[in-house]
Amino acid sequence: xxxxxxxxxxxxxxxxxxxxxxxxxxxxxxxxxxxxxxxxxxxxxxxxxxxxxxxxxxxxxxxxxxxxxxxxxxxxxxxxxxxxxxxxxxxxxxxxxxxxxxxxxxxxxxxxxx
Amino acid sequence: xxxxxxxxxxxxxxxxxxxxxxxxxxxxxxxxxxxxxxxxxxxxxxxxxxxxxxxxxxxxxxxxxxxxxxxxxxxxxxxxxxxxxxxxxxxxxxxxxxxxxxxxxxxxxxxxxxxxx
Numbered sequence: 001x002x003x004x005x006x007x008x009x010x011x012x013x014x015x016x017x018x019x020x021x022x023x024x025x026x027x028x029x030x031x032x033x034x035x036x037x038x039x040x041x042x043x044x045x046x047x048x049x050x051x052x053x054x055x056x057x058x059x060x061x062x063x064x065x066x067x068x069x070x071x072x073x074x075x076x077x078x079x080x081x082x083x084x085x086x087x088x089x090x091x092x093x094x095x096x097x098x099x100x101x102x103x104x105x106x107x108x109x110x111x112x113x114x
Numbered sequence: 115x116x117x118x119x120x121x122x123x124x125x126x127x128x129x130x131x132x133x134x135x136x137x138x139x140x141x142x143x144x145x146x147x148x149x150x151x152x153x154x155x156x157x158x159x160x161x162x163x164x165x166x167x168x169x170x171x172x173x174x175x176x177x178x179x180x181x182x183x184x185x186x187x188x189x190x191x192x193x194x195x196x197x198x199x200x201x202x203x204x205x206x207x208x209x210x211x212x213x214x215x216x217x218x219x220x221x222x223x224x225x226x227x228x229x230x231x
Contacts, residue, residue, distance in 0.1 A: 103160075104158045
């Protein structure tokens, strides 16, 4: 079955600390992987995406993610978190070049302590 | 760049009435659009795939007679929530793209908050 798992429902980090949000997927075909961020009451903003090539992907706002096929993971990282990064983060997987039918993880809520 | 736009962003309707939400692709043609629903503090769940010129494909558990989808043109899909009830109150968001027409990029609309009172 196709699925995306984000094991951490809620994470709290101190401002300036590093961050890693976990994402594991189960997908039959070659996956097209995404990380989105959602602020309260807002739509989705794409942070980064991966289909092929370099397994370390750079995104916006200083985020990066590493695709590890052997672990079926696509973890999101940021070396130094800012208070404005507090939001809900979603990992998603879908088919490449076949439209945007995505399967989303449960989301991880990030809180940032001053 | 390519954008997907939703309207209205917020709507309040009375129980038993119907409400329509529009999803437009502004800079590219979309033969397929997708409708998701998100309850508070939950993830996005795919409701249906909107197909231009043909019937929508609904996910298991989604009532097709309650959530009417019309994709009459290559740039517009509409979701109509019929006979709305308070439990239909949710955040509805559409997406389009992910194919060569849109440069393989998936675009999400801004979302529409529906409150049924």
